[in-house]
Amino acid sequence: MKTISAKLQVDRPVTEEVLGEAIERGRLRHKSALQATAVTFQDGCLTIRFEDGAGLLLPVKLFPEFDGFEAEDFAALTVGFSGTALCNEEKDLHVSIAGLISASKPLMNMAASVISSRNGRQSSAAKAEAARANGKKGGRPRKVEVVQ
Incomplete structure (x- = not known):
């Protein structure tokens, strides 16, 4: 300790x-x-x-x-x-x-898992605005593969 x-x-x-x-x-x-x-x-x-x-x-x-x-x-x-x-x-x-x-390693692992799960659900103002803008355009833009 x-x-x-x-x-x-x-x-x-x-x-x-x-x-x-x-x-x-x-x-x-x-x-x-x-x-x-x-x-x-x-x-x-x-x-x-x-x-x-x-x-x-x-x-x-x-x-x-x-x-x-x-x-x-x-x-x-x-x-x-x-x-x-x-x-x-x-x-x-x-x-x-x-x-x-x-x-306690097991308790810390569990705490890390809970915190990660909780933080993953949080949305910043910038993320929320980007999601609204993408929704107006029909959703998340598709990834375009660049062929060289």
Whole structure:
């Protein structure tokens, strides 16, 4: 798993504008981020539940962060950082849920497939205009083979 160091933040005076920008960034981040609501441990696996009722089962043997954890340590795991991390305050452990998911190759392959499928259905304004223009001409132009 990748370790990320905190970036040095330059102090900025808090104005109404800066506060408004921060609130908007928070709203956007909350909408797009994972929003876990619960975590449980059973039979060597963590079950992470999300806002929409979906869940994810992760075997802890795949993650070195949990080496040395006992049953009571797993019972003390909580969801923190607005639903984006698993935390155990006694062990001073804060693990990104996205990081846990990204460590699983099958989950990443599935995520890539879902994202590719979703992105393939998206249409930009330019693509939509080109499709309308081609439709007025009778559809997509046929490819003309150039004989040399």
